[in-house]
Amino acid sequence: MTEVILPLEQSDLSFTASGGSSVRRSVLPSGVRILSEHVPGSQSVSVSFSVAVGSRDETNNHFGSTHFLEHLLFKGTKTRSAMDIAVAFDSVGGSSNASTGKEHTSYYAKVQDKALPIAVEVIADMLTSSLIDETEFENERPVILEELAMNDDDPQDVVHEAFSTAVLGDHPLGRPIGGTIETITAVSRAAVWEHYQNNYRPQDLVVAAAGSVDHQELIKLVEQGLSTAGWDLGLQAKPVPRRLLNPAKISRGSKLTVIHRPISQVNIMVGSEGLYVDDPRRYAMGVLNTVLGGGMSSRLFQEIREKRGLAYSVYSFNQGYSDAATFGLYAGCSPAKAKEVTELMIAELDKVAQAGITSEELALARGNISGSLALKFETNQSRMSRLASAEIVAGEFMDLDETIERFEAVELSQVQALAQDLIGLPRSIVAVGDVSETMFESFVR
């Protein structure tokens, strides 16, 4: 079976995925969704607890509270201190962490299978009965400010954040995930608490696990963990619907943003809106990004790095969300070469729009994508992420062979048409470094 619809109201599903692993999904009466993939031969498990709430869902007084909350869930529950939580994770030696995105927040662990019970117990405790203690809250505020400062000292982080804002303007997805120094300094414990109460409920929760995991055992562990710690799973609820595609209006933020920094390189990003996460052209985008700015054989790499020696790092990307997206070309180069590099990047996209790609390039991209996907799904973590994303984002599970078929079906004309669409969109340029606005003025339109 290669494509499986995951209806919110259907309680049980099971099917076989690539490599012979068996996938099972259960929707509990409380609305909690549990997905597992048993991978034969594996001795570890990757497990995640996710809620489909991210920085985009924050309202005016709450900017940065999703990420702040993610930190605070590690700071103590009704029965565990911050140290108890730290010790529980550290004792098993698994990697454990959490990540806040623009559309969802996840807590995950990779552990040996014998440690799955403790990992589930602790994460469930954090999700259901964190205290968000006032003192811990104030202790954590400067830590978040240090994290923002660290990111601000990384020019590549800075250009990415600024590019989202430049392309998406006032759209909630244009905001930085972690908030700003001002919003983090201002946010109150009450705002974060409200965010927690409103968004961490059984019907919001998706648990996904892959590796050496038994589905019934996982359900038992999750139910036990969630109810011990504080949730009443007897209250029946429907899972929250997937994010509706009710696109917010996008009004571009800026045509040109230059952030002056006295550093060695200038980090340049040129681009536009990109493809939403469910856009049918996303397979053509995969091919375009491989040919234009993927590996060593890509056009940007060859033209800008290999032939001209202008940059070390150069690539293209699409960052898709449910109702907004960015598409960009990136290079880091010497300020003296900023104009030339910007011109070359735009010219390469333009060439694809004008003349398309060759059938050799298409064949190479297909081989590259199939090979990468096959290698990617060797890890339990990527299988876990695929399950979570199928449930939270897509509403269907697509197996490796079907995904590869979609890429194989991409035609030359679709790639060219996509490049034409992209080059025709309003353009945003962002540069971080020791450069002036005038260097980029000829590209502004």
Add this chain to the structure above:
Amino acid sequence: MTEVILPLEQSDLSFTASGGSSVRRSVLPSGVRILSEHVPGSQSVSVSFSVAVGSRDETNNHFGSTHFLEHLLFKGTKTRSAMDIAVAFDSVGGSSNASTGKEHTSYYAKVQDKALPIAVEVIADMLTSSLIDETEFENERPVILEELAMNDDDPQDVVHEAFSTAVLGDHPLGRPIGGTIETITAVSRAAVWEHYQNNYRPQDLVVAAAGSVDHQELIKLVEQGLSTAGWDLGLQAKPVPRRLLNPAKISRGSKLTVIHRPISQVNIMVGSEGLYVDDPRRYAMGVLNTVLGGGMSSRLFQEIREKRGLAYSVYSFNQGYSDAATFGLYAGCSPAKAKEVTELMIAELDKVAQAGITSEELALARGNISGSLALKFETNQSRMSRLASAEIVAGEFMDLDETIERFEAVELSQVQALAQDLIGLPRSIVAVGDVSETMFESFVR
């Protein structure tokens, strides 16, 4: 079998490693060493070609040439253009790359098993018959300079490099791997060519592969690749001896180095010489680093981040080489807190020296280390690296259970004794950020 000596003169060895994988090693008459680990159930292979030469081996006019050479091997051979090499790697979708270290240089690929022949063929071609074409050489020089500039814009990179120099002074291991803007601008094609000819020979080469790989088939592929492309494997040679422990003298570079940068955080590193790669105290060091500056439950994390909210990132580390090493404590914090954080970091190491760690901490560290190691060796890449390192560095293969036993055997007194040794060594402090020397003067000794 848990510990296997790998004598340079013995041609064939085979044994079983943890998880039931079978390890084989062959030393060809030409001196080429080939190690493989067949991992049951795996469908991919990680393969590396390594030579035990790194930046430390460079002589005066060659600084940066090891890394420069690594780049140049991708730029064309007698039969392949740079584009051919790029296409070969990109077509299979595997990750492929190269890395230059201070003591060795490696070229590796992770591919689906069916693509192993092409991966071996291309890497062998690069190693044996690269042209180091003068035009390509000049094209690549600015790319390397951009890479150096990129690293220079990353304050965490900068503090690490400067710390090595501060602790190790004029020792060759104290130099930055990639050279400097001056040395890269000055280095000649002839110097890099000489480096290539002197160090890329059959007797220098170690090939290691792990995953879905058959040893005899691998030998055939390697022999074919190396001889097709230009090496005469009929010439008999002994493998080059492992790096002799003939310690170069270490004279500390500086007690205090402040690199002024107008950035948000200050990146602080405090430390001293550390443990060489074969130091018997390395297991105690593993425990010390886990307890002092490992995960969320570590002392540095708890004291500096959790209790006081002074930093986001804080840790300790040991970087060991064959005859030199560094041990350091790192934190990124606000310049206003630099003095407090430095004092706290030193105090935590001092506390372990004064009072040791608790038996609870020792038990936690053991669990953490065993768990991490077990998870780590789930990947073919880490198994491949273990093989290469066993051959190049240690001269023996140590299996997972034996390694874990060594950590289990660490005693409380050994950890305290190690902390006492470390705190007693000459101290170096490096800070990168918007700070002044005076903030750190009280810690200089």
